[in-house]
Amino acid sequence: MPEVQTVQGAVDAGELGLVLAHEHLRFRDEAVVAQWPERYDEQAELDAALEAVAAAKSKGVQTIVDATAMFGGRDVRFMKQVADQTGVRIVACTGIYSYDYLPHYFENRDVDAMADHFVADIEHGIQGTDIKAAFLKCAADEAGVTENVEKIHRAVARASLRTGAPIMAHSMPAVATGPRQVEIFAEEGVDLSRVQIAHCGDTEDLDYIEGLLASGVYVGLDRYGLEMFLPIDKRNAIAAELLRRGHAERILISQDYCATIDWYPAEAKGVFEGQGAIRNWSMTLVFDEVVPALRELGVMDDATFKTVFVENPRRWLTA
Ligand SMILES: [Zn+2]
Incomplete structure (x- = not known):
């Protein structure tokens, strides 16, 4: 099988095992951290990450895809520390997590120059380490696909074409960002079967989700526990129907x-x-409540479980 980059080095894709496809070991604004480091308790952050990952491991999780990019405080040394201490593989990304804002640095450089930065993270290593990114991240939220957001999407697409790395795009179903995001990737020539549109599980609009699925992308039902977007039982009903279909x-x-x-x-x-x-937002909620509920609904037998938690993340990461 092909290899996948993790913070502990490349592993055979067959070794990824049970995967959580979208989590964050730590989420913080690197600019605030750099200016006011005393506002952050690094030990408490590490302890929380270790506790969350150990809990996931106790449920059988072997690999965690950490979707933290620029502006989320991506820190691959921190990720490696957690991976080393827990024995759980962590998969890191490159890209920019912005709903619109771009630093002047990137405003005054073109799409291909931005893509160069992502490619370097994938081919050479991140933040002065030899830890390589395994996928690309971008985002569109309430503001929609603004000019800056489109620029990031095109840079991510071009870096994907240059490296073969897959893409994860944060989306906001409430303002239907997904179709435009997919359209940009398609315009750039990206193989849509390498694209994951995250947060599709925030909506009950099956037509919207199936519209995206028809293009060949993966959809993330990936915000279990964030009831402000959609409660767990409604998320389960949508997941069950998608599985039935x-x-x-x-x-x-x-x-x-x-x-x-x-x-x-x-x-x-x-x-x-x-x-x-x-509600019960954690790194084990899907195993504590969601999988049992989906089994109860008769849509999650052992084979389906393996498809969703083992084969899909592996296929998305490796083509
Ligand atoms: Zn996320």
Whole structure:
């Protein structure tokens, strides 16, 4: 089998095993961290990441795809520390996680120059290490596919064409970013079977999801526990229907869990839980609640489980 890059080096794709396809060991803004490092408790962050990954490992997870790119505080040394201490493989990405903003650095350089940066991460290594990115990340959210977002998507597409690396695109179904994102990748000549449109599980609009599936992309049902976008039971109903309709080979199930995230003050997690905006959000929720519920609904036998959690991530990562 082909190899996949992890933070611990290249591994045979057959060794990836059970995969969580979209999680974050740590999510924080690197600019804020660089300016006010004393606001961050690095040990607490590491402890939280170790705890989350160890919990996932206890459920049989062997590999975690960490979708943290630029502006999410991507730090492959941190990822490697967690991988080394837990024995769980971590797969890192390159790309830019922005809903619109671009630094002047990239505003004043063209798409191909941006792509050069991504290609270097894939071919040579990230942040001065020999750890290589295995996939490309971009995002579109409430603002839609703005000029800057389109630029990042085209750069990601061109880096994918130059390296063969697959693509994960954060999307926002509520404003239907997915079709335009797919269109840009298609215009650039990307093989759409190497593309994962993340966060499709945030909607109950089956026509929207099937419209994307018809183009050949993978869809991420990957935000289990984030009730503010869609509650778990509704996510399960959509997942079950997609499985009934024969889409098992294009579905990725995950939690988009952030072991720590600096978007909110520390007390916010308790408030969100109290309000029901998040529920049991963790790196094990899909095994604790989702897989059992889907089994109950009769749509997740052992073969389907293997398709979704082993074969799909492997196929997406390796073509
Ligand atoms: Zn994410």
